[in-house]
Amino acid sequence: MDNCQYCRKYLIDYIQGGLPQRRSRHVGQHLRRCDACHAVYVQQRDTTHTLENELALLGKAQDTQLEAMWRNIAFELETPQPQPAQAHSWWHSGALVALLVLCVLPWTFNLNQIVGTATTYESAQMGIPYHAVTPNGTAVSIAQRIEIRREQPTEDAAPPTPTSTPAVAPAPGNLSNASQR
Amino acid sequence: MTEQPETLRLIEAALRGDQRAYADLYHQHAAGLYRLLYGILLNKQDAEDVTQEAFVYAFKNLARYDSRRAAFKTWLYTIAVSRSRNVHRRQRPISIDMADIVRLKTPVSRDQTPEAHLTQQCAKEAVAQALTKLSARLREAVVLRYGHGLTYREIAEVMDCPQKTAESRVRLAHNQLREQLRDEGQGLLEELLSL
Numbered sequence: 001m002d003n004c005q006y007c008r009k010y011l012i013d014y015i016q017g018g019l020p021q022r023r024s025r026h027v028g029q030h031l032r033r034c035d036a037c038h039a040v041y042v043q044q045r046d047t048t049h050t051l052e053n054e055l056a057l058l059g060k061a062q063d064t065q066l067e068a069m070w071r072n073i074a075f076e077l078e079t080p081q082p083q084p085a086q087a088h089s090w091w092h093s094g095a096l097v098a099l100l101v102l103c104v105l106p107w108t109f110n111l112n113q114i115v116g117t118a119t120t121y122e123s124a125q126m127g128i129p130y131h132a133v134t135p136n137g138t139a140v141s142i143a144q145r146i147e148i149r150r151e152q153p154t155e156d157a158a159p160p161t162p163t164s165t166p167a168v169a170p171a172p173g174n175l176s177n178a179s180q181r
Numbered sequence: 182m183t184e185q186p187e188t189l190r191l192i193e194a195a196l197r198g199d200q201r202a203y204a205d206l207y208h209q210h211a212a213g214l215y216r217l218l219y220g221i222l223l224n225k226q227d228a229e230d231v232t233q234e235a236f237v238y239a240f241k242n243l244a245r246y247d248s249r250r251a252a253f254k255t256w257l258y259t260i261a262v263s264r265s266r267n268v269h270r271r272q273r274p275i276s277i278d279m280a281d282i283v284r285l286k287t288p289v290s291r292d293q294t295p296e297a298h299l300t301q302q303c304a305k306e307a308v309a310q311a312l313t314k315l316s317a318r319l320r321e322a323v324v325l326r327y328g329h330g331l332t333y334r335e336i337a338e339v340m341d342c343p344q345k346t347a348e349s350r351v352r353l354a355h356n357q358l359r360e361q362l363r364d365e366g367q368g369l370l371e372e373l374l375s376l
Contacts, residue, residue: 012351012352012355043359043363044355044359047355047358047359047362047363048327048355050304050308050362051308051323051327051328051355051358052327053304054304054305054308054309055220055308055323055324055327055328056327056328057305058216058219058220058305058308058309058312058328059215059216059217059218059219059220059228060212060216061211061212061215061216061219065215065229066208066211066212066215069211069215069229069232069233069236070204070207070208070211072233073207073233073236073237073240074203074204076233076237077203077237077240077241
């Protein structure tokens with residue numbers, strides 16, 4: 001059984017003459033003794049011959065076909081290919097413009113205004129009075145702000161209106177503190 | 182691995198810009214490369230497309246070819262097989278174009294009887310049909326081995342796999358083809374006997 005496995009493993013190489021002499025002799029001796037392996041050998045040999053004969057002819061090209069292919073290849077080789085730099089120049093320009101826009105954006109808009117507007121809107125939505133920040137950084141309600149201004153000896157006695165007060169976003173912690181007050 | 186002096190001379194001339202050398206290199210290898218690709222892809226149009234792609238790529242990258250590492254034919258086959266795998270990836274299941282097989286029919290020679298000619302033609306069709314049932318890798322291995330007589334080492338280079346893998350693929354493909362051709366062969370024999 002082991003000999004059969006050994007023999008069949010090397011059968012194709014044996015048929016094609018690709019085995020070392022010693023191994024080839026072993027396979028040959030086994031084939032003379034074993035009818036089952038000999039039957040497989042005959043089949044393998046016929047298949048090998050069929051494949052060698054038929055695959056050599058399969059897909060044989062005609063001269064006109066080869067000439068037509070050569071014309072296409074020659075045309076392709078003569079056509080100048082776009083350089084990588086040219087091909088990607090559009091993308092490079094686009095990326096550069098986007099980068100510039102990102103750099104200039106913080107200077108173009110007043111960030112405080114944007115955030116303040118949002119806070120005003122959110123405060124109105126939630127029914128909370130507008131908030132402002134005192135010079136020491138504490139968020140206070142508008143009413144408290146008026147009280148502070150009244151207590152201070154200022155020349156301008158007119159009370160600030162909500163629209164004229166610069167609304168600045170309070171930090172979430174400060175907002176809750178201010179509401180509690 | 183030693184390259185033939187004639188091929189080396191053509192490659193050097195092509196690298197110097199000699200257009201005629203490109204044409205000569207093409208005519209030296211085109212028929213073999215097309216036959217290889219037809220055997221793998223089993224479709225005339227695909228085989229033509231990949232042949233052209235492979236030559237264009239090879240000629241544009243001719244300076245990269247190293248004659249000490251592989252023969253020019255092996256290098257060209259490596260490019261072609263690699264490109265044919267792209268076709269496999271985007272392709273439907275292979276169905277052989279029998280019109281191509283019929284077109285390849287050889288004329289009846291004077292020594293050959295019509296029956297013998299018919300048997301030969303049937304064998305050709307049976308082989309082509311059996312090839313369609315193999316996986317792409319096994320088909321590559323068997324076509325390189327039997328259709329082009331490459332050694333296992335060369336097959337391993339072209340298929341980019343270890344030599345042992347190339348050997349086992351050839352063996353596996355051979356066994357599968359033997360099973361299929363045996364079944365076909367019995368049918369053909371019965372058909373021929375009933376004539």
